[in-house]
Amino acid sequence: MQTIALALEPHPYAIHVGHGVLSRLGELCRAAGLGRQVALITDHTVAGLHLAPAAASLREAGFEVTEVRFAGTDAAKNLRTAEKIFGQLIQAGLDRTAWVLALGGGVVGDLAGFVAATFLRGIPFVQVPTTIVSQVDASIGGKTGVNHALGKNMIGAFHQPRLVCIDTALLHTLPRRELVAGMAEVVKHALIRDPELFAFLERHIEQVVGLELDPDELDWLIAGNARIKAEVVAADEKEGELRAILNYGHTIGHAIESASQYGYLHGEAVILGMVGAGELAVQRGMWDPVERERQDLLLVRLGIPSGLSRLNTDLIVERTRADKKRLEGRHRFVLPRRIGQVEIVDGVSDAQVRAAVEYVQTRHP
Ligand SMILES: NC(=O)c1ccc[n+]([C@@H]2O[C@H](COP(=O)([O-])OP(=O)(O)OC[C@H]3O[C@@H](n4cnc5c(N)ncnc54)[C@H](O)[C@@H]3O)[C@@H](O)[C@H]2O)c1
Ligand SMILES: [Zn+2]
Missing domain, CATH: 1.20.1090.10 (Dehydroquinate synthase-like - alpha domain)
Structure with missing residues (x-):
């Protein structure tokens, strides 16, 4: 595993990269000092492929995980989906010490990041990107947001993640067109x-x-x-x-x-x-x-x-x-x-x- 330090003020953060990093997710999130409750947001496709090991690693490290899934298409990256997810977070009893983990491509990262930026006026979030686009681009830099019927990415916020964990082994399940x-x-x-x-x-x-x-x-x-x-x-x-x-x-x-x-x-x-x-x-x-x-x-x-x-x-x-x-x-x-x-x-x-x-x-x- 290699670690890239992103020296942003006031919150510098680490980007960990390596094959198999997902198995160390819980440990890395612990080391980053994150709270006990986490909302793990993903899409249906990624849930079927990579959710179990991610959630298991978090639970082993003592985190209480609420799993949230949505369609994960750009068409679903909107305020309606965000609102639905806010409801799930409130029902799960998440408070200001909770945080969001985005497991998926750029669609999941942008939407989950936007939810984290706005829920309770902003809670921490962690990016676990699963596509090439999200591993080399979307998960880094803090741009979060959703689409509006009149334009892509029109609503959003800058909200930097606390941590980015990039497991390159996850790319092996990506369809060739996405690669x-x-x-x-x-x-x-x-x-x-x-x-x-x-x-x-x-x-x-x-x-x-x-x-x-x-x-x-x-x-x-x-x-x-x-x-x-x-x-x-x-x-x-x-x-x-x-x-x-x-x-x-x-x-x-x-x-x-x-x-x-x-x-x-x-x-x-x-x-x-x-x-x-x-x-x-x-x-x-x-x-x-x-x-x-x-x-x-x-x-x-x-x-x-x-x-x-x-x-x-x-x-x-x-x-x-x-x-x-x-x-x-x-x-x-x-x-x-x-x-x-x-x-x-x-x-x-x-x-x-x-x-x-x-x-x-x-x-x-
Ligand atoms: N915030 C930023 O700086 C930034 C930068 C670039 C793009 N974006 C946004 O990112 C989105 C595009 O992201 P993307 O290209 O990652 O596409 P995506 O998130 O739509 O994912 C593409 C497809 O691959 C599936 N998938 C994801 N990981 C997989 C895996 N490991 N194995 C198999 N299938 C997998 C997804 O379910 C989805 O069907 C757009 O909404 C774009 O606006 C944001
Ligand atoms: Zn681009």
């Missing part, structure tokens, strides 16, 4: 910050997605990526310039998610968004086309989803305008300068965005 989508965020991390990680992915992408890495290598990969997220968050907790680089591939990606009415998984849309952002960077003369080809080849090997040519180009361009990250009416993009280094570029025109989207639609119909 590919999750790896989009790993490729993103390599592009924005880590040329060595990029080179590793060029050597091993098929093995990663086939879950054929040996356990120590997988630990190295996930820990390295959790560390990248943690470093960016530590330098910039509330989404200023630095944290914004995590949005590489996300401006066009979010627009595609929304224009397709969420027909793509988030990571799949980010793969398409990175191809689009790469094209924008090449068109602006800021990125070497040879490096762009390396990015795109890696993404082809990972798996570029099809069907984009069926979406209306104007609709996608229009949806990039609705991006929450857009500032004062200008398109703001995170674009590569070289593999491992990106820049924030303001003032990208609609026409340039349109050309980039068309490029992705033609190249990867």
